[in-house]
Amino acid sequence: MRVLIADDENISRKLLKRSLERWGHQVFEARNGREALQLLQEEDISLVVTDWMMPDVDGLQLVKEIRALPNRDYIYIILLTAKTMKEDLIEGMEAGADDFIAKPFDREELRVRLRAGERLLKLERTLSERNRELETMNRRMKRDLAAAARIQQSLLPRNVPQPSQLEIAWKYRPCDELAGDTLNILPLPNNQVGLYLLDVSGHGVPAALMAVALSHLLTPSLNGQAGQLNRHLFSDPGKLATHLNASFQTDEEQEQFFTLVYGVVDVKKGSFAYASAGHPDLIYLPRDGQPQRLGASGLPIGFSPVESYRTREIALNPGDRFIMYSDGIPEARNAAGEQFGKERFVEILNQCKTEPLDRTFDAIISAVQTWTADYVIEDDMSLLGFEFRP
Numbered sequence: 001m002r003v004l005i006a007d008d009e010n011i012s013r014k015l016l017k018r019s020l021e022r023w024g025h026q027v028f029e030a031r032n033g034r035e036a037l038q039l040l041q042e043e044d045i046s047l048v049v050t051d052w053m054m055p056d057v058d059g060l061q062l063v064k065e066i067r068a069l070p071n072r073d074y075i076y077i078i079l080l081t082a083k084t085m086k087e088d089l090i091e092g093m094e095a096g097a098d099d100f101i102a103k104p105f106d107r108e109e110l111r112v113r114l115r116a117g118e119r120l121l122k123l124e125r126t127l128s129e130r131n132r133e134l135e136t137m138n139r140r141m142k143r144d145l146a147a148a149a150r151i152q153q154s155l156l157p158r159n160v161p162q163p164s165q166l167e168i169a170w171k172y173r174p175c176d177e178l179a180g181d182t183l184n185i186l187p188l189p190n191n192q193v194g195l196y197l198l199d200v201s202g203h204g205v206p207a208a209l210m211a212v213a214l215s216h217l218l219t220p221s222l223n224g225q226a227g228q229l230n231r232h233l234f235s236d237p238g239k240l241a242t243h244l245n246a247s248f249q250t251d252e253e254q255e256q257f258f259t260l261v262y263g264v265v266d267v268k269k270g271s272f273a274y275a276s277a278g279h280p281d282l283i284y285l286p287r288d289g290q291p292q293r294l295g296a297s298g299l300p301i302g303f304s305p306v307e308s309y310r311t312r313e314i315a316l317n318p319g320d321r322f323i324m325y326s327d328g329i330p331e332a333r334n335a336a337g338e339q340f341g342k343e344r345f346v347e348i349l350n351q352c353k354t355e356p357l358d359r360t361f362d363a364i365i366s367a368v369q370t371w372t373a374d375y376v377i378e379d380d381m382s383l384l385g386f387e388f389r390p
Contacts, residue, residue, distance in 0.1 A: 004028045006036035006050035033057025052081035067096035076117035145177040155215045160185045169357035173381040180207030181380040196262040197324040237262045237275035238311035250302040257302035273313040287319025316388040328379030
């Protein structure tokens with residue numbers, strides 16, 4: 001080890017140096033605390049043996065100064081002292097000393113205490129190396145998560161052509177860097193528009209990977225499939241959900257599933273066809289009536305290989321709105337553990353139905369954030385909806 005001896009007594013200092021050098025240590029000498037501090041600035045010192053009573057800067061002050069040094073590996077400090085009172089030892093420990101040796105020192109005792117300090121320093125260096133490795137891994141993981149989040153965000157609707165007869169809006173608020181929610185708007189043939197919102201079970205990377213895979217699968221322009229089968233599936237929500245269920249069956253190890261609501265607006269016909277797989281009810285807001293919950297849910301995708309899903313259809317009237325959402329909105333909790341709730345959610349939607357749809361969704365997100373306040377939001381929040389304006 002590289003050891004610094006600080007002692008104003010020349011004989012004591014030389015005796016210490018001779019012993020330490022015999023034991024294989026590299027020794028640096030200082031006659032007082034000030035010289036010791038200067039050497040600590042210039043040399044990479046691992047352990048300090050310092051006398052307590054010294055002129056100028058004494059041993060106790062030296063210990064305090066060492067502990068205040070910034071950006072240094074840990075330095076083990078042994079105080080040499082003739083003080084034996086318990087109060088003195090406590091004062092030394094509180095200042096930052098690690099160990100004590102009585103003066104005049106015993107060589108064997110000094111050797112044992114140095115070995116103890118050396119073991120501690122080795123453990124400290126190992127811990128520091130592990131911490132640096134963890135910090136490097138953590139920075140790399142954060143970069144990877146940020147890149148993955150950007151990829152996931154890029155799969156959300158961007159500049160999707162929309163018929164003039166529809167006002168479409170969406171909001172997406174993941175609770176972590178990566179989300180298990182995803183949504184999209186799909187221009188389809190024959191004046192039709194597809195809309196879907198899905199929620200993969202769980203959180204973090206596994207849920208996000210599944211969400212990204214499903215986003216690619218459910219967007220024909222991304223996966224390059226444009227055959228008759230795909231056109232047929234995307235125009236029939238029930239058949240699409242049934243096809244997905246047959247393709248995504250969970251197993252005992254994976255236990256991953258997802259809920260889905262998918263709908264097709266036929267602008268020319270003036271109708272909305274939809275199917276739901278374990279997803280929260282659609283909210284139907286007729287222009288001149290009370291809100292309705294359209295419950296068409298079967299089991300989530302992946303629960304049962306024989307589950308099939310039925311398409312339901314409703315005629316559209318001018319001003320009608322349909323809202324899809326993930327359960328992270330009604331299930332958001334405040335500090336008291338109370339949920340935001342579907343009733344409060346639907347009430348705000350109804351109060352804002354004369355506002356532009358995008359502004360309505362802003363009001364929902366704001367209300368949930370006010371409700372949760374400083375409490376951690378534990379699930380992703382997503383909204384997707386349209387208003388029919390022929």
